[in-house]
Amino acid sequence: MPQRTDALRHLPVRSCLPALSSALEEYGAAVLCAPPGTGKTTLVPLALAGLDGPAEAAGPGSVRRVLVAEPRRIAVRAAARRMAWLLGEEVGDRIGFTVRGERVVGPRCAVEVVTTGVLLQRLQRDPELPGVDVVVLDECHERHLDADTAAAFLLDVRAALRPELRLVAASATTDAEAWARLLDAPVVESPGAAHPVRVVWAPPPGLRPVRPTHGLRVDPALLEHVAAVVRRALREEDGDVLCFLPGVGEIARVAERLEGGGWDDVDADVLRVHGRAPAAVQDAVLSGGGERRRVVLATSVAESSLTVPGVRVVVDSGLTREPRTDHARGLGALVTVRVSRASARQRAGRAGREGPGVVYRCWPEAEHDRLPRFGSPEIAVADLTAFALRAACWGDPDARGLALPDPPPDGAMAAAHEVLRAIGAVDGAGRATGRGTAMAALGLHPRLARALLDGAPLVGARRAAEVVALLSEEPPREYGDEVAAVWRAARRGGDAYATRWRREARRLEGALLGGVPGGVPGRRGTADTADDAAAGMLVALAFPERVARSRGERTFLMASGTRAEVAPGSGLRDAPWLAVAVADRPVGSATARVRLAAVVDEDTAREAAGALYADTEEIFWSTGRRDVVARRVERLGAVELSSRPIRDPDPALVRTALLDGVRREGVGLLRWTREAVSLRQRLAFLHRELGEPWPDVSDEALLARVDEWLGGALGTARQRADLERVDAGRLLDALLPWTTGQAARLGELAPERIEVPSGSRIRVDYGGERPVLAVKLQELFGWREAPRLADGRVPLLVHLLSPAGRPAAVTADLASFWRDGYRSVRAELRGRYPRHPWPEDPLTAEPTGRTTAAARGAAERGR
Numbered sequence: 126m127p128q129r130t131d132a133l134r135h136l137p138v139r140s141c142l143p144a145l146s147s148a149l150e151e152y153g154a155a156v157l158c159a160p161p162g163t164g165k166t167t168l169v170p171l172a173l174a175g176l177d178g179p180a181e182a183a184g185p186g187s188v189r190r191v192l193v194a195e196p197r198r199i200a201v202r203a204a205a206r207r208m209a210w211l212l213g214e215e216v217g218d219r220i221g222f223t224v225r226g227e228r229v230v231g232p233r234c235a236v237e238v239v240t241t242g243v244l245l246q247r248l249q250r251d252p253e254l255p256g257v258d259v260v261v262l263d264e265c266h267e268r269h270l271d272a273d274t275a276a277a278f279l280l281d282v283r284a285a286l287r288p289e290l291r292l293v294a295a296s297a298t299t300d301a302e303a304w305a306r307l308l309d310a311p312v313v314e315s316p317g318a319a320h321p322v323r324v325v326w327a328p329p330p331g332l333r334p335v336r337p338t339h340g341l342r343v344d345p346a347l348l349e350h351v352a353a354v355v356r357r358a359l360r361e362e363d364g365d366v367l368c369f370l371p372g373v374g375e376i377a378r379v380a381e382r383l384e385g386g387g388w389d390d391v392d393a394d395v396l397r398v399h400g401r402a403p404a405a406v407q408d409a410v411l412s413g414g415g416e417r418r419r420v421v422l423a424t425s426v427a428e429s430s431l432t433v434p435g436v437r438v439v440v441d442s443g444l445t446r447e448p449r450t451d452h453a454r455g456l457g458a459l460v461t462v463r464v465s466r467a468s469a470r471q472r473a474g475r476a477g478r479e480g481p482g483v484v485y486r487c488w489p490e491a492e493h494d495r496l497p498r499f500g501s502p503e504i505a506v507a508d509l510t511a512f513a514l515r516a517a518c519w520g521d522p523d524a525r526g527l528a529l530p531d532p533p534p535d536g537a538m539a540a541a542h543e544v545l546r547a548i549g550a551v552d553g554a555g556r557a558t559g560r561g562t563a564m565a566a567l568g569l570h571p572r573l574a575r576a577l578l579d580g581a582p583l584v585g586a587r588r589a590a591e592v593v594a595l596l597s598e599e600p601p602r603e604y605g606d607e608v609a610a611v612w613r614a615a616r617r618g619g620d621a622y623a624t625r626w627r628r629e630a631r632r633l634e635g636a637l638l639g640g641v642p643g644g645v646p647g648r649r650g651t652a653d654t655a656d657d658a659a660a661g662m663l664v665a666l667a668f669p670e671r672v673a674r675s676r677g678e679r680t681f682l683m684a685s686g687t688r689a690e691v692a693p694g695s696g697l698r699d700a701p702w703l704a705v706a707v708a709d710r711p712v713g714s715a716t717a718r719v720r721l722a723a724v725v726d727e728d729t730a731r732e733a734a735g736a737l738y739a740d741t742e743e744i745f746w747s748t749g750r751r752d753v754v755a756r757r758v759e760r761l762g763a764v765e766l767s768s769r770p771i772r773d774p775d776p777a778l779v780r781t782a783l784l785d786g787v788r789r790e791g792v793g794l795l796r797w798t799r800e801a802v803s804l805r806q807r808l809a810f811l812h813r814e815l816g817e818p819w820p821d822v823s824d825e826a827l828l829a830r831v832d833e834w835l836g837g838a839l840g841t842a843r844q845r846a847d848l849e850r851v852d853a854g855r856l857l858d859a860l861l862p863w864t865t866g867q868a869a870r871l872g873e874l875a876p877e878r879i880e881v882p883s884g885s886r887i888r889v890d891y892g893g894e895r896p897v898l899a900v901k902l903q904e905l906f907g908w909r910e911a912p913r914l915a916d917g918r919v920p921l922l923v924h925l926l927s928p929a930g931r932p933a934a935v936t937a938d939l940a941s942f943w944r945d946g947y948r949s950v951r952a953e954l955r956g957r958y959p960r961h962p963w964p965e966d967p968l969t970a971e972p973t974g975r976t977t978a979a980a981r982g983a984a985e986r987g988r
Contacts, residue, residue: 133177133211136164138315142172145313149173149259149291153283154308157295159315161474165295166193166200166263167207173259173293174235176212176219189258191236194244196269198224199398199426204263205229205238225568226628241271246568248278249518252286259291265304266296266467268502268530270512277527278519280308297471300499307528320477322439327354328489343375343444343461347487351442352382354485355420359391362483364437365419366393369472371444371461373399376422383420391420398423425468439476439484441469447501450508450537459709465500466493502531509533511570513541514550514557518565522555547669547736548575567636573597576667581637584659590633591615592663594626596706599721606695608664608706608723609657661725665704665733672730673703673722674764681705681719684737684762689717700724704733730761737762742771744778746786752845753782780839783848787835788828794848795835801854806891807875808857814915815874818862834860874915882908882972889914889921895937899924902933902950903962906970909940925950928958943967 133139138159148155159165171177174191195201205222209215216222221230222238230237239247241262247254254260262276276294283290294304301312329335329350336344351368358366370376376397383391394417421433425445445468446459464472469486476482486493504512512533516524522542524533545551550561550571557565564574573593581589595612601622604611615626665672673681673689679698681689689708691697697719707721731738739760747754755774759766787794797805811819820826827834834856842848861868875896878886883904890897896914902925911921920937927933933950936942947967955963964970 133168133171136168137162137317138164138168139172139177141313141315142169145169145172145293148311148313149293152310153288153290154292154310155294156301156304156308156310156312157293157315158301158312159295159297160317161297161471162320162478163315163317165297165315166195166204167211169293169295170236170238170259170261171208171211173261173291174219176235188235190234190256191259191261192244192254192257193236193238193261193263194241194272194275195238195263196241196267196272197426198240200264201238201240205236208236208238226625226632241269241275242568244275245271245278245515246566248275248282249515249565252278252282254282254287254290257290259293261293261295263295264297265294266300266471266499268500268504270503270507270509273502273504273530274512274515274527276307277529280528281519297474303530307530320479320481322473322477322482322484324473325483325485326490327357327485327487329487343371345378347442347444348375348378349382351440351487352379354440354487355379355383356391358438358440358483358485359393359418359420362438364480364482365421365433365435366438366440367421367423367433367436367475368440368442369445369464370422370424370442371446372424372459373397375442375444376424379422393418393420395420395422397421399426433475434479436475436478437480437482439472439482441472441484441486443469443486443488445500448503448507450506462501463496465497467499469493469496504529504531504533507537509537509541510544510572513538513555514545514561514565514571517545517551517555517557518562522551522557545571548572550575567633569593569597569633572667576663577633577637580659580663580666583662586634586637587630588656588659589663590637591626591630592660593667594629594633596664596667597629598622598625599707600626606692606719606721607697608660608721610696611721612656612660657724658729661704661723662729662733664706664723665725665729668705669734669737670762671705671708672725672734672761672764673705674730675699675701675703680716682764683717684734684764686763687717688715689719691719691722695719697722697724702727702730704730727766730764731766734761742774742778743768744771744774744782746782746789748789751786751790753779753786753843755779755782774843776841776843779843780836783839783842783845784831784836786845787831787848791824792827792853794845795851795853795856796849797853801852801857803877803888803891804854804857807871807877808860810891810896810919811871811875811915814919818865818867820860820862822857822860876914879912879921881905883974884972885974895919895922897922897924899926899932901926901928901930901974903928904972904974905939906962906964906967906972908972909943909968911937911939927954928961 141159145155145157157165157169168177170191170193173189175188193204195204201222201224205216205220209218209220212219214220217229217231219233219235221234221236223230223243224240225242244260260279262272265272279290279292283292292308294308305312329347335347335350351370355366355368368379370379376399380395380397384395396419398421419435421436441464443464444461445464447462449460473484476484513524516522516527521527523538542551542555545561546553548571549558550564552558560578563578564571567574567577569577573596576596577589577593580592592608592612595608595615600611600615604614615623670685671683673683676682676688679691679693679695681691681703683689683705687710689705697703702725703719703722704725705719705722708717708719710717741758741760743758744753744755746752755771756768757771758768805822808819808822812821835851838851838856839847842851861871875891876889878888879898880886881900881904885900885904887898887900890899896919898911898921900923905925911923913920922935922937923939924932925934925936925942933954934942934946936946951963962970962973
């Protein structure tokens with residue numbers, strides 16, 4: 126095939142190549158900003174390798190070896206294919222590519238395109254990257270964790286080992302100045318794309334509001350609208366349509382609306398592009414179509430590094446998916462979020478690659494400026510276990526010495542190190558062990574590496590490799606949710622997933638048999654273990670904190686303490702034990718959903734999660750039983766295996782449990798006599814009115830000091846019934862300010878009873894906002910003024926009662942009542958209670974609690 130000289134010559138990025146070369150010569154690094162469609166991903170690597178001129182001019186001495194790192198496998202293949210096409214060659218000659226499990230590289234290879242994961246593996250295997258002259262980190266704006274890590278490692282390599290190694294950070298939309306500071310290099314900007322892209326704002330109609338995304342959920346009304354916009358674009362514009370959607374499920378639903386088998390099917394081929402799509406489908410999309418128009422439904426994998434031939438129109442749903450990790454539960458999930466402005470520009474740029482284009486944005490123009498400028502960097506939201514192991518193997522366990530665009534969050538790193546220590550990958554100081562180095566060499570998540578290395582001696586190298594390969598890429602949902610059944614389906618399968626699975630299983634088995642440190646050379650699956658049991662063991666080894674015991678009704682409790690549910694029709698629902706491989710936790714839910722798990726027995730759970738086993742004495746306050754529980758318990762993490770009561774528990778621990786019970790249940794667990802309640806109310810009154818040294822005896826204050834005032838009174842108490850025998854009044858008496866001498870004034874400042882003119886001693890009620898004296902009106906005749914309490918600060922509120930004991934009047938000023946209120950009360954009540962005295966002048970009358978006749982008789986008897 127002839128070299129496409131014209132295509133190479135007219136790519137807009139060519140004009141900035143001299144500036145890029147100068148920057149690399151002077152600084153050894155550069156930040157290249159080039160809009161979509163300028164040739165950043167294709168021409169720049171060819172030029173850096175010396176392959177952009179006539180083929181005969183590229184002699185051996187003029188060719189440099191260039192390594193191009195892309196964030197996704199689909200982008201790797203597309204970039205390699207495009208560069209080979211420009212040179213008029215097949216992939217595998219001077220242009221090659223490598224993804225995990227697949228390598229197409231010939232002896233003359235000058236430009237090799239790899240995933241950032243492959244680049245990291247090479248850096249950790251041999252940091253000098255022998256034979257490589259230039260590394261291009263493409264699509265830096267996406268802020269994938271692997272790309273950020275690779276940049277940090279490469280900067281270390283340039284500083285310590287190979288200062289002559291050239292480094293280019295390239296992106297269509299990025300924070301160029303931040304990357305320039307990180308690399309200590311200049312920014313080289315390419316002119317814009319040759320073709321303009323017109324924006325059409327196409328928000329959903331206001332007839333029915335579209336509900337916001339929640340977790341993975343996308344309102345079906347929005348997907349209906351996106352399908353309608355695709356139909357509109359096909360009517361209004363020429364060329365193929367590229368439609369961006371957040372995930373595979375949304376792609377399927379929009380495809381159904383476009384080609385559902387009805388009369389309104391679109392007159393176009395509907396194709397689906399995502400990370401799980403077969404390579405043949407991806408290749409067909411990227412190779413261009415025929416006479417029939419195409420609608421390409423794609424996830425964000427099509428944002429970067431791809432030219433989809435024939436596309437003149439982009440329909441953007443405005444949504445994307447980002448990872449979120451619950452470090453406390455060890456669960457990860459994807460969430461649907463609004464696209465960033467940088468990604469929206471990237472997506473729009475797909476329409477202008479080959480000519481003037483149009484982008485239909487499915488949101489209002491007024492909302493566009495409120496979108497985030499950039500997406501969240503993966504390091505801020507992802508599981509950092511693999512990153513932490515790479516950093517440890519690099520010699521920087523806490524990653525503080527790495528030149529990263531953003532530092533890793535402390536909490537996420539702490540959670541990662543905890544996992545790595547549990548599987549023996551790092552030591553107590555966080556340094557990589559020999560076992561950890563072996564795990565890192567496998568190119569797997571450390572959990573899966575642990576399962577492979579520890580599981581192979583138990584189930585054989587082949588079966589261990591097959592199950593771990595199954596876990597390294599989540600299988601299609603239609604395969605089911607039981608690992609052993611999915612394993613059998615993959616063995617039979619002929620789809621893209623099964624093909625990738627077989628390739629990865631061969632790679633992992635080869636690594637084991639080829640003498641990877643910690644491997645099992647010569648072992649080929651001869652272990653006498655059934656496939657179902659082998660699957661369970663390997664999943665449990667990978668995720669020991671996710672071994673889960675049935676709680677009934679499809680519910681399981683994982684060793685991590687998280688409840689999990691299987692789907693209603695799942696074959697896993699009756700299993701006594703599970704090892705959960707894939708689970709997520711919906712936003713706002715405390716319960717995880719099991720997506721993929723293996724059935725295990727208790728012995729397997731104990732063996733795989735042995736580090737979580739504990740046999741301990743537990744003495745605690747049970748909220749359910751509202752009493753102290755003392756027992757010996759066997760546990761796997763939060764899963765209780767067995768328990769038996771302890772006959773003679775440690776008294777100190779029982780005391781602690783009882784105090785905890787009072788904190789949880791409140792001071793009502795104690796015995797509160799009428800006198801104790803009255804004392805507490807009097808103390809509360811004095812604390813409110815006078816403050817210190819009178820103690821705060823509110824529930825909150827008593828519970829905060831429960832050790833101080835209750836601890837010593839528990840003695841030999843062993844259960845709740847013993848608490849009920851503790852006299853709370855006696856304990857409160859000990860809180861009085863005895864040391865200051867103020868305790869002796871309690872009766873003066875807040876008397877429990879007050880003697881009234883009739884001679885009765887009436888109890889004062891301190892339970893309200895003000896102290897109340899409730900007394901029959903006749904007993905106060907002649908009493909001009911009630912006493913004031915708390916050193917005269919608070920007037921006593923007097924409830925004047927009728928002879929029947931009902932309130933007749935309320936006053937804090939007796940003199941005023943006798944003068945102004947008594948007449949109306951007398952007029953109202955003396956007819957109802959004629960046997961009781963109702964004198965015209967109450968201030969000179971004899972106070973009494975008796976009727977008139979009884980009072981007269983008593984007086985005569987006294988004479």
